[in-house]
Amino acid sequence: MTRTTTSPSPSAPSLGDARIISTADFVFTPLAGRLTEIATPVSPAVGSTHVTLHVVRIAPGETFSPESSADEENTAVVFDGRGTATVGSRSRSVERSHAAYAPTGQALSLTAVEDVLTVYIWRTPLTPGRLPGTDPEPFSTLWDETTQLRGFGGTGQISPDADRATMNFVFWPGNGSSQLCLHCGIQQPGQTFNVHLHPDSDEAFIAFEGIGQMYLRDRWIDVAAGDVLYAAPGVLHGARNPHTGPDARRFVTCGGPSPYDPALYSAAGLSSDVR
Incomplete structure (x- = not known):
C-alpha cells in the first residue's frame, strides 16, 4: 500500500479537501525564548474549514497555553510524557492517553514535569448561535468506556x-x-x-x-x-x-x-x- 505524506508547512499547497500528514513531515518551530516547540499540521491557514490541530512538545518545567479566544474550544490529548493540565480553575495530573476539554471562556494550559510532554491540541471557534454546555466534563481518558x-x-x-x-x-x-x-x-x-x-x-x-x-x-x-x-x-x-x-x-x-x-x-x- 502506498503511503501518502505531505508537508504541513505554511508554504505548502492548501490541504484542499483531504490529506494524511506523517510525523516525519511535521515542521516544529521553537517558541520564542523557550525550549518548547510546536507544529501545526492542520489549520485554516493551510486549507482546513473549521479546525486547527497543533502538536506541541513542551519542555520540562515549561507551560504551554493556546492563544486565548473568547469563542474558541480546545481539546488536548497527551501522546507522551507526564505533566499537569489546567482548565479554568481546575487542574489534574496527566500522562499518555489522558485528555482535557476547555470550553468557550475557559483557558487551557499544560505543564511538563520531568520529561518532554507531547500533546495534540484541537481548536475550533464556536459556531454562531451554539451555546456552551452547562456543566462540561474537563478531564477524561481515551479508554473511558462509559458511552x-x-x-x-x-x-x-x-x-x-x-x-x-x-x-x-x-x-x-x-x-x-x-x-x-x-x-x-x-x-x-x-x-x-x-x-x-x-x-x-x-x-x-x-x-x-x-x-x-x-x-x-x-x-x-x-x-x-x-x-x-x-x-x-x-x-x-x-x-x-x-x-x-x-x-x-x-x-x-x-x-x-x-x-x-x-x-x-x-x-x-x-x-x-x-x-
Whole structure:
C-alpha cells in the first residue's frame, strides 16, 4: 500500500479537501525564548474549514497555553510524557492517553514535569448561535468506556466490513461538549471503523497507538502512531486494523468531526443535545 505524506508547512499547497500528514513531515518551530516547540499540521491557514490541530512538545518545567479566544474550544490529548493540565480553575495530573476539554471562556494550559510532554491540541471557534454546555466534563481518558458506538456500518458509500470497531465517546454533547468533541476508535486485529463522511464537518484525527490504515477519499493508506488525517466536509474516511495473527496488536485512533456530527450519536441511539 502506498503511503501518502505531505508537508504541513505554511508554504505548502492548501490541504484542499483531504490529506494524511506523517510525523516525519511535521515542521516544529521553537517558541520564542523557550525550549518548547510546536507544529501545526492542520489549520485554516493551510486549507482546513473549521479546525486547527497543533502538536506541541513542551519542555520540562515549561507551560504551554493556546492563544486565548473568547469563542474558541480546545481539546488536548497527551501522546507522551507526564505533566499537569489546567482548565479554568481546575487542574489534574496527566500522562499518555489522558485528555482535557476547555470550553468557550475557559483557558487551557499544560505543564511538563520531568520529561518532554507531547500533546495534540484541537481548536475550533464556536459556531454562531451554539451555546456552551452547562456543566462540561474537563478531564477524561481515551479508554473511558462509559458511552460507546458499536457496530457502526458507515454512511452507505462503501460496503461495510462485518468485523466492526468500537468507538469511545470521550468528550461529546452528553457530557457537555458543545462543538469540539473527542472520540477514540479501538480497532482490534481485523476490525474496521467503517468508511463514512460528515456533510458539514471537518474531520481531524490521529493514529494514537499501533500501526494500521486510514481510508481517505478512495483508498486505504498505511499509517503509524502520531500520523494525522484531515478530511473536509463530504470527504470519505475511516480506519481499520488489517493485521491479524498471534503478533497483531490493536490500532487506536482519536479525534473527531468539528462541528460534531449528530449522525454518530444517532447511530449509537443517543441524543446530540448538549448537556
